[in-house]
Amino acid sequence: MRDDAAASADKQTGPASETVAASNGAAQVSRRPWLTPGVGGIGTASFFADVGHEVPTALLPSFVTTTLENALLRALKDRSTLEQSKALLAIAGRTARLGGWLADLRQGQIICSDEVCELHQVAPGHVATVHEALNFYTPDCRYQIGHAFERCAREGLPYDLEASIQTAQGQTLWVRVIGNAVRDSNGAIYQLHGSVQDITPEKMAEQKHAHLEEQFRQAQKMETIGNLAGGIAHDFNNLISVILGFANLAKEDLPASDARFADLSEVEKAAQRASELTRQLLAFSRKQMLSPRVLDLNPVLSSLERMLARLLGEDVHLSFLPGDELDRVHADPGQLEQVIVNLAVNARDAMPRGGNLTIETSNVELDDDYAWNHPEVTAGCYVLLAVRDSGEGMDRATQARIFEPFFTTKEQGKGTGLGLATVYGIVRQSGGHIEVQSEPGQGTTFKIYLPRTDRAPQTAVAHTRRAQDLRGTETVLLVEDEDQVRALVRSVLHKNGYNVLEAQNGGEAFLLCEKYQEKIELLLTDLVMPRMNGRELADRLAPLRPHMKVLYMSGYNEEEMPDTDSAFLSKPLSPDSLLSKVRHTLAS
Known part of the structure; x- marks a missing residue:
């Protein structure tokens, strides 16, 4: 049963209905409210028929309602699918750390997706000028991005670049930026659009891999140089043995007053100096004789304080900071003294106008991350010996070569270039690791990590050398x-x-x-x-x-x-x- 309003609507015609009927050669049969179960009125339905034909108007509302309900259900389903696709796209964007941007060249503004806003640590919906957007890039990348943006806007050249940005909170990130031009019907460029992707994890992994490769190449180079140095030292030791030995034998047949005795003594001195050089080469190549024992570094350093103070001179202030309850190490005390003296001399020469030298010990634990970045290191407990000066410092190129034998930054005649090479060899032969931290004008710190040992300390036994006859008949x-x-x-x-x-x-x-x-x-x-x-x-x-x-x-x-x-x-x-x-x- 229809109410009076519905009955009245059957007889009503409207301007829009009449226009549709006239343009299609049809006669309006009926116009009535469209009611659906559970929803109520959703509009007005008009019914038409060809002119001259009789239409059973009683059936039309039910037929049309069913048809339109089906269409509505399809539309709702399509809308649900679209929303689901948008949700999946948003998930993909967040997962890939990827977002989009649109630059309106006529307005001079750039609109970014929520993902890009989040990346830059600004509020969603943030609108920036082109100049403001470029300022997010770090100074060393700003020109490259700005130039690419300008060419794309002027010539339509697309770009795909990697650059670093600084977020609103000051964090530095790496991004991949893609830009493309949009033209109007006349071919004029009026928009640019593209994407921004956070590639910081990938760049960090790439840099880490490059660092490991460089460390591996450096280790290989040092190993090669060490083998070469060891071979040279071995051959020279044979020659020096001959020189020293025969000079000594010749002196035995001469009185001390003989001029030739003094000449042979000079030959011996020169051979002994050459022997010292070969000893340093063997130390670098990790092929020298060691007499390791369990020891505490603190007493070793304490015994050197006075000697180091004289060696450094009055212009260098020496500080010793011993660690509490220091673990023991297994090393040659004489060689460790050589390491400390060599580093002290190196520090003194880096401070020609004086300065501060600090020697510090402590217990440290090197974790898996440190070991991953330093392939020659095994994670675990170490004793750290740090030698820090306030000298001239070094650039990266110098740091890469300081442990090479015969490499020196000193004037000719001021150094052999074997001091730090000897340090490197002794530390490595002792199972330790050495690293250098330095910047030009900021001083230098050498950090030596020696493995902790759980062995019981050894008591040095005093050997009294008794006079004995070295002759024999065997x-x-x-x-x-x-x-x-x-x-x-x-x-x-x-x-x-x-x-x-x-x-x-x-x-x-x-x-x-x-x-x-x-x-x-x-x-x-x-x-x-x-x-x-x-x-x-x-x-x-x-x-x-x-x-x-x-x-x-x-x-x-x-x-x-x-x-x-x-x-x-x-x-x-x-x-x-x-x-x-x-x-x-x-x-x-």
């Missing part, structure tokens, strides 16, 4: 591939009563040992030889000569020693050190 099998060194050792041993059998290599020594029927008390062999090294030779001779003692000699360290109980003689050797070690080994 038979010694001498194996040395360097002819001059072999000649020196043979001469020294012969002169002091020993019977010497000599061989140039392991093969010769093995054959000689098989043929010789008498007792051989001592095998004196170079440790590093071609084809068969000293250790392999000793192992092969052991079944033939089970009671024969073994004494190794080398210009390297004890890394290749077969066991810690083996006797070892370090090159360059002197007649006294040779005879003393031979006698000690035979008597052991």
Whole structure:
């Protein structure tokens, strides 16, 4: 049943209805309110028919209502799908840290999406001028972005750039910026639009990877230089042994008043200075002899304070800040003293007008992040020795080379370039890590990390050297591939009563040992030889000569020693050190 208003509406016509009917050659049949269940009135429906045709108006409202309801349901479904797509797009934008922007060139304004506003740490809906938007970029990127924006606005050239921005809160981020031109129907550019994506995590990972690659290349370079330096030092040690040894032998046949005695003494002094250089090269290459023991760094440093004060002079103020309850380390105290002295001298030279030098110790823990950034470091507990000066500082290029042997920034004749190289080698050979922090004009800090040890402290045993006769009558099998060194050792041993059998290599020594029927008390062999090294030779001779003692000699360290109980003689050797070690080994 229809109410009076609906009945009245059947007879009403309106201007809009009449216009539609006239333009389509139709007659308006009925016009009535459109009511839907649960919603109520949603509009007015007009019904038309071709002119001259009779239409059953009673059925029209129901038919049209059903049709329009279906259309409405489809529209609502489409709207829901659209909203869902927008929500997914927003999720994608947040996940990818990506947003959009639109620049109205006529208004001179830039509108950004909520994601871009959040990235810049400004309120949603923030509208900025082009100049204000460019000011978000850091100064070193501002010109590049501004130039790209201008060319895009003028010529339509798109751009895709990476740049750094500074947010409204002062945070620095890396972004990828894309821009494209929009033209009107006449081809004129009136808008630019594009996207901004936060790529800070990717850039940080990229920089971290580049840093690790650089560290790896630096480690490889230092290893290569170290091997070269070690090889040179080994060869020079053989030469120095010959010079020192024969000079010493020659002096024994001369009275001290002879002018030649003084000349030979000068030869010895020069050889000893050369020996010191090779010792530093071996320290850098981590192939020098060490005598490590468990120790506390604080007493080591305390014992050096007075000497360092004299070394630094009155213009440099020395401060020592010992850490409380300092953990122990396993290192050679003499070599650690060398490290501290070398760093102090380096600091003094960096402060020609005086300054402050601070030496500090503390317990630290290097975590996995630190170890990740320093591939040669294992995470764990360390003892830190920091040496900080207020000197001239260094740029990055200098820092990259300071540990290389013979590299120096000092004037010619003022330094050998081996001081810091020696420090590097001693620290690395001690299982530690060293890093430098410096800026030009801001001073320099060297940080040395030595692994903490849980070993019990060792008590130094005082050895009283008693006078003893270094001569002997035993038979010694001498194996040395360097002819001059072999000649020196043979001469020294012969002169002091020993019977010497000599061989140039392991093969010769093995054959000689098989043929010789008498007792051989001592095998004196170079440790590093071609084809068969000293250790392999000793192992092969052991079944033939089970009671024969073994004494190794080398210009390297004890890394290749077969066991810690083996006797070892370090090159360059002197007649006294040779005879003393031979006698000690035979008597052991």
